[in-house]
Amino acid sequence: MKKSILFILFCFLSFLPPVWAETTGEMALQAQKNYENKDYRQALLGWDSLRSLGIINGHLYYNVANAYWRLGEVGQALRYLLKAKRLDPRDSDIRANIFFIEEQLGEAPNKEDVLVTFKKIPWYKLSINFFQSLKATAILSALLFGLFLFSKIKGGKAPRKWIWPLVLLVTFTGIQLILRINETYFSNQAVVIKRAVPLLSVPSAQSPAREELKEGDLLNVRKKQGNYRLVKTGSGKEGWVQAEQIGSI
Amino acid sequence: MQSSLKTIFIALFVIWPFVLQAETPSIEVRVDRDTLTTRETLNLSIVIKGGSALSTPDIPNRGNFDVVGQSTGNAIEIINGQMSVTKSFDYVLKPRGKGNFTIGPIKAHIEGTTYSSSPIKVTVLEDDQKPTYQPAIPPPIQGQRPTTQPPPPPGWSDHPSGVSPPSSQDRGLTFLTAQVDKNEAYVGEQILFTFRLYSGVSLANAQLSLPDFKEFISEELIKERKYQVDLEGKRYAVNEWRIALFSTKAGKLATGPSSVKASVSSIFSRRPPFNDPFYRGFPRTQRMVPKTFTAPSVTIEVKNLPPAPQGFLGLVGNFKISSHLTQDVLNLGDTTNLEVEVSGTGNINEANLPPLASTPFFKVYPGNPSLDLRKSLQGLSGKKKFTYALVADRPGETTIPSMNLYYFNPQLEKYEKLSTTQETVRIQGRRRQEKLVTAGIDEPGGMFAPPPRALDLRELKPPSDILFSQALAPWEALLWWILLLGSPVTYLGFGIWEKGKKRALAQADDKKRSKAFKRAKVALGQTLKVDGGGGFSQFTGVLKGYISDRFLIKGAALTPLEVERLLQSKRIPEEVVRRMVYLLEQLDSWKYGGMKNNLPPETELKTEITNLLREIEKAA
Numbered sequence: 080m081k082k083s084i085l086f087i088l089f090c091f092l093s094f095l096p097p098v099w100a101e102t103t104g105e106m107a108l109q110a111q112k113n114y115e116n117k118d119y120r121q122a123l124l125g126w127d128s129l130r131s132l133g134i135i136n137g138h139l140y141y142n143v144a145n146a147y148w149r150l151g152e153v154g155q156a157l158r159y160l161l162k163a164k165r166l167d168p169r170d171s172d173i174r175a176n177i178f179f180i181e182e183q184l185g186e187a188p189n190k191e192d193v194l195v196t197f198k199k200i201p202w203y204k205l206s207i208n209f210f211q212s213l214k215a216t217a218i219l220s221a222l223l224f225g226l227f228l229f230s231k232i233k234g235g236k237a238p239r240k241w242i243w244p245l246v247l248l249v250t251f252t253g254i255q256l257i258l259r260i261n262e263t264y265f266s267n268q269a270v271v272i273k274r275a276v277p278l279l280s281v282p283s284a285q286s287p288a289r290e291e292l293k294e295g296d297l298l299n300v301r302k303k304q305g306n307y308r309l310v311k312t313g314s315g316k317e318g319w320v321q322a323e324q325i326g327s328i
Numbered sequence: 329m330q331s332s333l334k335t336i337f338i339a340l341f342v343i344w345p346f347v348l349q350a351e352t353p354s355i356e357v358r359v360d361r362d363t364l365t366t367r368e369t370l371n372l373s374i375v376i377k378g379g380s381a382l383s384t385p386d387i388p389n390r391g392n393f394d395v396v397g398q399s400t401g402n403a404i405e406i407i408n409g410q411m412s413v414t415k416s417f418d419y420v421l422k423p424r425g426k427g428n429f430t431i432g433p434i435k436a437h438i439e440g441t442t443y444s445s446s447p448i449k450v451t452v453l454e455d456d457q458k459p460t461y462q463p464a465i466p467p468p469i470q471g472q473r474p475t476t477q478p479p480p481p482p483g484w485s486d487h488p489s490g491v492s493p494p495s496s497q498d499r500g501l502t503f504l505t506a507q508v509d510k511n512e513a514y515v516g517e518q519i520l521f522t523f524r525l526y527s528g529v530s531l532a533n534a535q536l537s538l539p540d541f542k543e544f545i546s547e548e549l550i551k552e553r554k555y556q557v558d559l560e561g562k563r564y565a566v567n568e569w570r571i572a573l574f575s576t577k578a579g580k581l582a583t584g585p586s587s588v589k590a591s592v593s594s595i596f597s598r599r600p601p602f603n604d605p606f607y608r609g610f611p612r613t614q615r616m617v618p619k620t621f622t623a624p625s626v627t628i629e630v631k632n633l634p635p636a637p638q639g640f641l642g643l644v645g646n647f648k649i650s651s652h653l654t655q656d657v658l659n660l661g662d663t664t665n666l667e668v669e670v671s672g673t674g675n676i677n678e679a680n681l682p683p684l685a686s687t688p689f690f691k692v693y694p695g696n697p698s699l700d701l702r703k704s705l706q707g708l709s710g711k712k713k714f715t716y717a718l719v720a721d722r723p724g725e726t727t728i729p730s731m732n733l734y735y736f737n738p739q740l741e742k743y744e745k746l747s748t749t750q751e752t753v754r755i756q757g758r759r760r761q762e763k764l765v766t767a768g769i770d771e772p773g774g775m776f777a778p779p780p781r782a783l784d785l786r787e788l789k790p791p792s793d794i795l796f797s798q799a800l801a802p803w804e805a806l807l808w809w810i811l812l813l814g815s816p817v818t819y820l821g822f823g824i825w826e827k828g829k830k831r832a833l834a835q836a837d838d839k840k841r842s843k844a845f846k847r848a849k850v851a852l853g854q855t856l857k858v859d860g861g862g863g864f865s866q867f868t869g870v871l872k873g874y875i876s877d878r879f880l881i882k883g884a885a886l887t888p889l890e891v892e893r894l895l896q897s898k899r900i901p902e903e904v905v906r907r908m909v910y911l912l913e914q915l916d917s918w919k920y921g922g923m924k925n926n927l928p929p930e931t932e933l934k935t936e937i938t939n940l941l942r943e944i945e946k947a948a
Contacts, residue, residue: 107795111791114788142788151723153726183722207561217815220815221814224819
């Protein structure tokens with residue numbers, strides 16, 4: 080009895096993943112076709128369905144951003160590109176599209192400042208995302224401390240030719256991990272996704288507007304209060320906006 | 329044959345666009361009055377527009393009137409590719425009797441189609457006893473306020489103002505009239521100034537001097553219009569000029585005097601000689617006499633415009649506005665033209681639109697406006713076209729806002745607002761391939777090169793790239809965190825454990841060291857008698873045991889020489905070391921040599937050992 084139940088369960092589980100994979104593949108293909116036929120809304124629906132299945136993928140966000148751009152929703156396009164960049168920081172297509180949109184919005188990504196030469200170095204080619212940095216740091220850390228432990232147990236000193244490279248790598252990935260943690264959990268960045276959003280003095284619809292934010296502006300969310308968010312703009316001004324007018328990254 | 333065919337073909341090719349764009353034909357008929365007496369005449373004006381220059385009107389019901397004067401005129405205009413042919417027929421009609429008559433409808437056959445005007449009703453009254461003199465009032469102009477100039481009283485002594493009475497020797501009359509269609513107007517409002525030269529006699533070498541219109545902007549409407557009128561039974565040839573005036577400021581403004589210098593023919597007869605009553609006289613002769621005829625300045629009361637709304641740019645008259653967008657769906661980088669046309673009567677050349685600003689979706693490049701003026705007896709009218717080139721700069725859907733134009737309507741005496749319609753434009757994201765030309769500044773290449781200027785977003789990622797999830801499941805992330813944090817924690821734990829162990833060992837050693845002397849003393853107290861080898865072994869054991877405990881070494885197998893070295897290394901005084909070594913050697917010799925004769929007493933031996941250990945204890 081037990082054996083037969085297990086056998087049935089095994090068969091069921093064996094067949095399940097391929098069916099699921101076939102459906103998502105079809106959904107992705109259909110979404111791409113819709114995009115090519117300029118039916119951007121339908122393409123977005125297809126990609127949203129993939130996201131609802133738990134697929135978190137930088138390239139998927141990239142495609143979503145492209146569709147939003149075609150629909151003229153610049154804020155959403157920029158938001159999804161920044162999400163994609165967090166997952167694929169080394170992807171040159173994502174960076175190029177962000178650069179393109181920022182140019183269209185009239186922002187000058189290459190402002191001249193003291194660190195201009197430093198910033199020109201393509202550090203992004205060494206970037207890894209949060210999950211990659213977590214795995215890499217965990218593995219390297221295990222190797223490093225394992226080596227120390229082994230040496231201690233053996234009673235000798237750990238060989239320098241292994242220790243120092245490991246120390247450097249762990250430092251590198253550890254810094255990336257700290258940056259990604261800050262980016263993911265503490266920075267609370269958001270993008271204005273509607274046109275002409277008023278920056279309110281108090282969280283109320285009747286409040287006078289201090290400033291008008293334009294679509295695509297980057298904000299830092301400080302506080303939540305009901306349907307309003309206390310945000311800080313790039314120029315340092317603080318104010319309240321309605322939650323549905325901004326999108327978190 | 330071939331070359332002539334070629335010529336015809338080329339001619340047709342050149343003319344064809346103009347033919348295609350010829351104006352739609354129409355016929356207009358008007359009279360200068362609808363009530364007159366049997367002694368007066370009526371001016372009938374027929375204007376045929378469009379069609380060939382050979383079109384002639386077909387006038388019915390001519391039995392009630394006599395044609396006492398007529399003139400014709402032709403005009404061909406080609407404006408912005410549109411050709412318009414205008415033919416005018418002017419008739420001076422004298423009624424045959426009193427009654428109510430209908431003139432028309434007058435028909436014209438143009439290019440196979442019959443165009444017809446509306447009939448005009450005319451009332452002819454019985455002539456009065458008093459002769460009536462009415463100056464030739466200009467034909468009624470649609471939309472304008474009636475003239476406020478009071479009609480002059482009848483009689484030869486009453487002439488149009490400013491005109492000197494004719495010489496009694498002249499058979500006819502020659503005089504000038506200068507009139508305006510309104511004596512009160514607003515600043516910028518169109519005023520029609522009509523200047524007429526009436527001549528009942530022949531004129532030669534006529535030189536016209538029109539007013540300078542210092543305080544007006546003037547536009548000549550008709551250069552010269554000729555017709556004939558009957559005034560009190562006398563026929564006059566009339567030369568008429570009409571000018572549109574637009575005042576530039578408020579106040580009582582004067583047009584200025586007008587004059588004509590001409591030689592007028594004059595017939596005179598000589599007196600009979602010798603005062604002979606039977607002399608019938610010499611034949612009369614004709615001579616040209618130079619004369620100057622003057623019409624005085626006309627004063628117009630010009631009023632300031634009422635307070636204007638924001639955006640009013642000085643347009644006065646009656647206008648309409650229309651707009652047209654050439655394309656409402658375009659790609660990035662494409663151009664669409666917004667054409668706005670302002671048309672109407674008034675100072676149309678003053679029409680201006682507020683600037684159309686560039687938006688995030690469009691870059692706006694305004695063109696030069698084109699002006700199409702129409703001059704007629706009714707005044708100055710026309711169209712002014714504004715064109716804006718809009719270059720699509722960003723994809724999406726946007727609305728081109730409506731543009732407002734304010735003008736002052738002098739008839740309604742209020743400001744009116746005209747607005748263009750809002751236009752919605754959809755810009756798609758595909759930009760045609762363009763080659764960008766940089767300013768020629770060399771940019772650094774290699775890894776420091778800035779990204780190349782993009783014309784559009786990059787292509788989509790293929791489906792295969794988007795089907796896997798980069799994120800970790802919560803339990804996976806937890807495992808990795810455990811591994812990440814567990815490694816240093818494990819290492820630290822091991823280190824702590826090791827230290828603890830060492831500390832414990834060190835503590836045990838310290839304890840052993842501190843209790844070495846006490847243990848040695850206890851061991852000494854428990855030793856057996858010296859006799860027999862057992863006693864010596866015990867004493868040796870006590871000494872070596874003490875050294876082992878005190879200095880934490882295995883001292884059981886130490887030789888006296890090793891003990892000596894050890895004690896010396898611990899900086900024990902030489903005397904004590906020598907005594908220790910001597911004692912150990914003695915004990916070994918007594919134990920193994922069997923020389924028992926020189927054995928010291930047990931207590932002495934114990935005391936010596938105790939003292940020795942105490943001194944080592946002190947020195948260590």
